[in-house]
Amino acid sequence: MNKIDARGLSCPAPVLETKAAVESMHPHRIDVIVDNEPARQNVVRFLESQGYRTRVEQEGESYTVIGTGDREVPEPKPAETAPTSAGKKIMVMVAADRMGSGDDLLGAKLMINFIKTLKEMGDELWRLVFVNSGVKLTIDGAGTLDDLKDMQAAGLTILVCGTCLDHFRLLDKKQVGQTTNMLDIVTAMQLADKVINI
Numbered sequence: 001m002n003k004i005d006a007r008g009l010s011c012p013a014p015v016l017e018t019k020a021a022v023e024s025m026h027p028h029r030i031d032v033i034v035d036n037e038p039a040r041q042n043v044v045r046f047l048e049s050q051g052y053r054t055r056v057e058q059e060g061e062s063y064t065v066i067g068t069g070d071r072e073v074p075e076p077k078p079a080e081t082a083p084t085s086a087g088k089k090i091m092v093m094v095a096a097d098r099m100g101s102g103d104d105l106l107g108a109k110l111m112i113n114f115i116k117t118l119k120e121m122g123d124e125l126w127r128l129v130f131v132n133s134g135v136k137l138t139i140d141g142a143g144t145l146d147d148l149k150d151m152q153a154a155g156l157t158i159l160v161c162g163t164c165l166d167h168f169r170l171l172d173k174k175q176v177g178q179t180t181n182m183l184d185i186v187t188a189m190q191l192a193d194k195v196i197n198i
Helices: 013-025 037-049 104-124 132-138 145-153 162-167 182-191
Strands: 002-005 029-034 053-059 062-068 090-094 125-130 157-161 178-180 194-197
Touching (some): 002 013, 037 162, 145 157, 157 182, 162 178
Parallel strands (some): 002 029, 125 157, 157 178
16 A cells, blocks of 8 residues: 655646656555645545546544556556547646636626637537636536536537636535636646637
């Protein structure tokens, strides 16, 4: 068994340490101790993507994520595979809950219209990523929520920064998308044919 104490580490350090241990040692069992909900979710998701079964034990403010493989050690899998279709794979990163500057009310309306119009990109829209105050577009009551849910139901992968949700105290209010970390975001940027920042 391998044990990683990632308490006090900010995103994406807990996942990076877990990834390094899995790739170098291929352990049958790995225990990762974290002290915040975004790290717990990210470590669970990473381990499950690598073929581990997971369970979580909580003691006080700490979570221990326990990942176990089959009798044969699971071989690491790539977190993502490069796009193979002929069409471009576009990643859109939304870093604010409004578009532009000058008038906040106008900016909020423009952002709602932008999200509504994104579906016009069709299959080329490959990832939609929300960071900083952009995560506010994924919570209960957001004017963008219905459109985002429709896009997710149609197969679009939506990633929402866990550190950002935690910063704004919105973890329990997120209604759409996968809570994610900077490692997943950087990996998606590498694999995308084009990244659009808003």
